[in-house]
Amino acid sequence: MPRPSSRITGIVPSGKDGWEVHFAAWTRKEAGEDIIMLSVGDHDFDTPDQTIEACVTAVRGSNHHYTPLPGLPRLRKAMAVASTACTGVATSPDQVIATPGGQAALYAAVQAVLDKGDHAIVVAPYYATYPNTFSAAGADFTVVETPAEDGFQPHATDIRAAIRPNTRAILINTPNNPTGAVYSRHHLEELAQICREHDLWLLSDEVYWTLGGGEHLSPRALPGMAERTLVINSMSKSHGMTGWRMGWLTGQETMISLLVNLNLVTTYGLPAFISIACAEALENGYGVKEIAERYAARRAVFLDAMRGMNNVTVRGSEGGMYAMLDISAIEPDDEKFAFALLDEEKVGVMPGSSFGEAAAGHIRVSLCQPEPVLLEAARRLRRFVSSYRREAA
Numbered sequence: 001m002p003r004p005s006s007r008i009t010g011i012v013p014s015g016k017d018g019w020e021v022h023f024a025a026w027t028r029k030e031a032g033e034d035i036i037m038l039s040v041g042d043h044d045f046d047t048p049d050q051t052i053e054a055c056v057t058a059v060r061g062s063n064h065h066y067t068p069l070p071g072l073p074r075l076r077k078a079m080a081v082a083s084t085a086c087t088g089v090a091t092s093p094d095q096v097i098a099t100p101g102g103q104a105a106l107y108a109a110v111q112a113v114l115d116k117g118d119h120a121i122v123v124a125p126y127y128a129t130y131p132n133t134f135s136a137a138g139a140d141f142t143v144v145e146t147p148a149e150d151g152f153q154p155h156a157t158d159i160r161a162a163i164r165p166n167t168r169a170i171l172i173n174t175p176n177n178p179t180g181a182v183y184s185r186h187h188l189e190e191l192a193q194i195c196r197e198h199d200l201w202l203l204s205d206e207v208y209w210t211l212g213g214g215e216h217l218s219p220r221a222l223p224g225m226a227e228r229t230l231v232i233n234s235m236s237k238s239h240g241m242t243g244w245r246m247g248w249l250t251g252q253e254t255m256i257s258l259l260v261n262l263n264l265v266t267t268y269g270l271p272a273f274i275s276i277a278c279a280e281a282l283e284n285g286y287g288v289k290e291i292a293e294r295y296a297a298r299r300a301v302f303l304d305a306m307r308g309m310n311n312v313t314v315r316g317s318e319g320g321m322y323a324m325l326d327i328s329a330i331e332p333d334d335e336k337f338a339f340a341l342l343d344e345e346k347v348g349v350m351p352g353s354s355f356g357e358a359a360a361g362h363i364r365v366s367l368c369q370p371e372p373v374l375l376e377a378a379r380r381l382r383r384f385v386s387s388y389r390r391e392a393a
């Protein structure tokens with residue numbers, strides 16, 4: 001084979017990637033062991049029936065052709081309405097571009113604001129694909145950790161200290177994966193101030209905005225921010241549509257028109273029948289309330305079961321689909337803890353260090369299982385913690 005490009009080989013450097021415990025749990029489950037998988041961020045339930053029906057009707061209705069590059073007009077309109085609700089800023093259809101999933105919106109945002117050699121700041125703990133998305137653009141980045149003891153809120157002094165002359169953007173995610181932290185108004189205002197002062201883009205990943213457990217605050221709504229914020233949205237979490245691969249990016253009209261060229265050379269538009277089903281799901285909010293209520297109930301049940309557990313502290317865990325447990329008082333090596341929990345109690349969780357240094361000494365527990373399963377996992381965790389001997393493990 002001739003030599004592949006350094007661009008493609010550089011996206012995912014070889015070596016450890018933090019998913020070792022997850023794949024070990026998965027392999028054992030496939031082999032028939034009774035493993036409770038709390039390591040993945042995908043729903044344990046299907047897409048709402050109405051959305052499925054909308055897609056079936058659309059595919060039977062001869063919607064089999066190319067669609068406009070930035071998305072079907074009906075879809076863009078529905079996404080603009082959703083962005084208005086999500087960000088609190090009146091949004092028109094030409095301020096959004098449809099993408100195949102939130103990941104592609106993130107990719108588009110990074111491609112749109114960073115040249116090779118430019119620098120960005122990534123606030124951690126972060127979603128696992130962030131570093132690779134910057135590598136794909138040939139951009140450099142600095143990870144700024146958020147303190148666990150402050151519920152993983154971003155601190156302005158730490159961010160300021162990471163700014164370089166070639167810094168062009170800051171990437172944040174609230175409600176956060178993996179910590180479940182919801183960034184406070186105060187911290188977002190400080191971030192916005194930094195962006196204005198240094199003329200930076202703010203890339204704001206808000207794919208969990210409906211799962212925040214309270215009113216969602218988007219930094220796009222803060223003074224002077226609409227012109228410098230690109231918001232990443234997705235159908236995956238809010239509408240129960242992970243496998244449909246549909247998301248969008250919101251920003252200033254000029255930037256969105258430029259981004260249409262990226263769709264020209266990558267997707268050349270999205271599938272028509274999926275676009276129609278998504279538009280209908282957005283227009284009618286199919287599943288949104290039910291999914292939000294389901295995760296809120298699961299979070300409450302699981303966190304309640306954690307109450308009073310010796311040496312385990314809940315951090316963040318206010319929204320999104322995850323709970324973050326500080327287990328450092330039991331075992332500072334979170335990967336060792338996670339592997340031992342899998343071996344002894346057959347529960348698969350993600351070691352916090354897979355998501356950045358700030359989450360080291362933690363485990364991320366996915367709430368993508370029904371309440372009885374989460375309660376059983378909590379029982380196993382309690383038993384494991386009470387008998388754990390650091391030297392013996």
Ligand SMILES: Cc1ncc(COP(=O)(O)O)c(C=O)c1O
Binds near residue numbers: 101
């Ligand atoms: C924070 C965050 N951003 C973006 C994504 C990408 O989601 P999708 O591509 O399914 O829309 C995920 C998926 O888990 C995520 O957790």
